[in-house]
Amino acid sequence: MKKRKPSLLVVDDTKTNLILVEKLLANEGYDITYANDGIEALQAVGKKRFDMILLDVMMPRMDGFEACRRLKSKEQTKDIPVIFLTAVADIDGISKGFDVGGVDYIIKPVKPRELKARIKTHLELKFLRERDVEQTQKDIVYTLGFVGELRSKDTGKHVERVAEYAGLMARLYGMDSEEAEVVKLAAAMHDIGKVAIPDGILNKPSQLSDEERAVMNKHTQWGYHIFSRSKKPILQAAATIAYEHHEKWDGSGYPRGLKGEQIHIYGRIAALVDVFDALGTKRSYKEAWSLEDIYAAIRTESGKHFDPKLVDLFVDHYGDFLSIRERLLD
Incomplete structure (x- = not known):
């Protein structure tokens, strides 16, 4: 770059x-x-x-x-x-x-x-002043991301990994270094809306009921509302990612059922990297998947859950994503 x-x-x-x-x-x-x-x-x-x-x-x-x-x-x-x-x-x-x-x-x-x-x-x-401000901003962003994750007892370094994966994917997609950094920082806050979800649902050790799932799904809307009033580029991007990281390429996602390029590229990036990390992470309601199963699942979901172009980039640069994963293991 x-x-x-x-x-x-x-x-x-x-x-x-x-x-x-x-x-x-x-x-x-x-x-x-x-x-x-x-x-x-x-x-x-x-x-x-x-x-x-x-x-x-x-x-x-x-x-x-x-x-x-x-x-x-x-x-x-x-x-x-x-x-x-x-x-x-x-x-x-x-x-x-x-x-x-x-x-x-x-x-x-x-x-x-x-x-x-x-x-x-x-x-x-x-540039020295900007670096100082940028570092402070990064610290605040990651702190906000961890606030959303702290209430979930078993997510470890999920926030850091998702942020790093998102920054890598943004660069691979062709974004310049500044925009890729915005995506990276904003992705760290993708689940901030979970602060509004009751503990009994957020940390339930078994599958959620339909009613509970409906409540859990609202974390995307809460996340959007938290950031949408800001005019700062990072928080605008965070609002988009929080709102759209559970949308799917084929239109079967939530909360709005957006399809294809109706989903902002930031949301499409966050969707893929969030799933990549979540599948490989042990949660209260599931065991971690093997890397082989995760890789196969993401390829299978090309054109369904995920943007096909992003899947191709993920496949072509799989080793780079694994390097981040190994560096930030829980």
Whole structure:
């Protein structure tokens, strides 16, 4: 999987300045987009994600200060570091730049080594902060997943394995590393709705009655309701997975009886990897299946329970799934 290039937005109303920056950064490994004023900059950030913005101060239609102020007022752009580029080195102007949310100032004419060093430094700081936030987010996600599993007495490392399987399957399916990570984290919360299921049903040591099964099946709806109000991508994905991981390719699943590609790809991935792990795990009401029987069952359910394309990927990369299983045995 190719590593994503850091993306920069360079905003300046003078063409020669844009050409100069383009030449200076040509071999630095950045994905660079150019804009001619503050209005174009705001339009650009609405279409693409940027890791940093180099922003001229004096521009027609909308100057750099106002553009930065607007960027910092929006949730989706407030954390993008902004470095001001200006020919004016007065203290008031520099102070104003920091007041509206800039992280640094570079005085024109730009010195190549200074430009490269400051971009690199602020990108490293941004990525460090993101890693800290990401790790905290991961910890919370896995904790939520374990909350759903703790009430079930015999699921062990089910949450971790399902998450790892889902991330692997997402990558095999062709998702980029960022989306695959979202699927991995969201899959850890696939059974969070079980927090609403009575213990007597959740941990019953024998098969459930029809009435009990109807109650158990509602964990998909509870899981959806827990996460569906959030606008965060991971929790939106978690809502989808919680709701759809018991749907089946042939339409015989629950809760909505979705069929084929009516089921979101996240749900189809979670359906397969959840069953793969569940069949190989001892539960209060069943013994663990052998790997041979699990493999045969998943192949048999291609086009019935599971998306045929995902089954093919599972078969072709079976050894990778087994490696995860062996690493995370209970």
